[in-house]
Amino acid sequence: MTPRRTGRRPGNPDTRDAILAAARTAFADRGFDATSIRMIATAAGVDPALVHHYFGSKDQLFRATVDIPVDPGELLPAVLVGARDEVGARLVRLFLGVWDSPAGAGAVAVLRSAATNEWTARLVREFLVTQVLRRVLDHLDMAPDELPLRGSLVASQMIGLAMMRYVIRLEPVASADPETLVAALGPTVQRYLTGDLG
Amino acid sequence: MTPRRTGRRPGNPDTRDAILAAARTAFADRGFDATSIRMIATAAGVDPALVHHYFGSKDQLFRATVDIPVDPGELLPAVLVGARDEVGARLVRLFLGVWDSPAGAGAVAVLRSAATNEWTARLVREFLVTQVLRRVLDHLDMAPDELPLRGSLVASQMIGLAMMRYVIRLEPVASADPETLVAALGPTVQRYLTGDLG
Structure with missing residues (x-):
């Protein structure tokens, strides 16, 4: 061959x-x-x-x-460099940029499928951990034993945002302009990544 | 009759x-x-x-x-009275108490269905707004024009928690003890309810 x-x-x-x-x-x-x-x-x-x-x-x-048409390995580095105390806001902005774009329809389809199909749920879990969270956390120089909890908390807020904005479509999150959501959710993601978790 | x-x-x-x-x-x-x-x-x-x-x-x-077997109208008042600066933590604790209980299986089924069925998504939206968020926000004496955004932000974090803990089952959120999640997510919900949203 x-x-x-x-x-x-x-x-x-x-x-x-x-x-x-x-x-x-x-x-x-x-x-x-x-x-x-x-x-x-x-x-x-x-x-x-x-x-x-x-x-x-x-x-x-x-x-x-x-079936995810974007490469987190290409997109993430740009938001992971720069001021460390704004990485949360930059991640939310990147997330909305991708999901609000034409590529987002594919991501929404995967999310819908993950909700009802155990195999897709496993693939999404692997995708989140190995393609997204690992890259984010590697850049932030944190205590390794904290990485899994911090990563899964970030995922909980981002997937919840996707559910409310694109699937359940609860207003005003469903049609809020991206910067309103960056201002509201950025500090949450920032705290999950670098703050005190209690 | x-x-x-x-x-x-x-x-x-x-x-x-x-x-x-x-x-x-x-x-x-x-x-x-x-x-x-x-x-x-x-x-x-x-x-x-x-x-x-x-x-x-x-x-x-x-x-x-x-098909939701619990009545938010019975459960919510107990967590809405008391120290206002801990209402976020009490809401997360109540949420986990319900979803971790046998009644939670029904809630997970509704969430799965909402992800793929537009009608169920509408019903969940109505449920969140009229049965849960309205009751929470009514107790907190906030500016009425802020209520919808604050409510939908809380919903984004709580539904994201449900997705990660019960559907996608990303560790360690999937099996974390409830108080770890209360400590991590309580301040998020608190800020969405009563804090500065930027």
């Missing part, structure tokens, strides 16, 4: 689908960290090089399984 | 179901405030007295449509 390097061709849809299905199962069952491209290739009955060809890196393949 | 006052008999299941279906439609379409027992009775083709007989008050009928 000679994988092409263009990455533009969709390839054989059956093969792509088989790889995606194997990846979903593996990531949901074993978690992101314990899953390798090689395991997924074996489960799908293809060569690992073909997985890389179709999907790129393990991060990219994982994002494809949850 | 002579309604019995015991309230124990299930009555004719078809009639009850017809009333519930009419109530769901009316509450979701018109909202709680603009819906009357009389309208629901007319839509279901029954006498209003029969609606009262089967379901009690409009509040009780509404709770039956969303």
Whole structure:
């Protein structure tokens, strides 16, 4: 098999689908960290090089399984540098920028699905921990034993914002201008990241 | 028709179901405030007295449509009296007490349904506003123009907590002891209720 390097061709849809299905199962069952491209290739009955060809890196393949069109690894660094006491506000602003954009419709669909499908819930959990929270927390130089609680508190506020703004659509959060929400929620996220949790 | 006052008999299941279906439609379409027992009775083709007989008050009928087994009108007053600067912590504690209890399974089911069903989402929205937030905010003597934003911010944190603890089950929020979460989230809810929102 000679994988092409263009990455533009969709390839054989059956093969792509088989790889995606194997990846979903593996990531949901074993978690992101314990899953390798090689395991997924074996489960799908293809060569690992073909997985890389179709999907790129393990991060990219994982994002494809949850159908999330943005790459937190590209977006997050810009908000994690700069004044440490405003990282909460910058994170809320970035979050709203993505979810309010056309890409947000896909994120809302994933959130809806996670609410009713245990597998999607597991994938979302893995996505939050490995693609978002780990990157945020790595930049903030905190006590490692505090990271999980701080990360999951941030996730609780952000996912709650997404539920109220895009799914349950409770006003005025549903149609508030982003900066109103940045002012209201920024200090919450800031405290969860760097403040005293009692 | 002579309604019995015991309230124990299930009555004719078809009639009850017809009333519930009419109530769901009316509450979701018109909202709680603009819906009357009389309208629901007319839509279901029954006498209003029969609606009262089967379901009690409009509040009780509404709770039956969303299948929520607790009455915020009974639970909330106890946490709304007392030191005003700890009402956030008391609300988080009450919320966890209900959702961690056997009654919580019903609430989680409603939340899952609201994520994928527009009608349930509308009913949850009405429930939050009329059964929960209105009662909380009425007790706190705030500027009326601030009430909707403050209420929907509280809802965003509480629903996010429910999503993370019971649906997506992100650790350690999923299995943290309640007082850890009260300490972490209480100040957030307190600020949304009574603090400076920027």
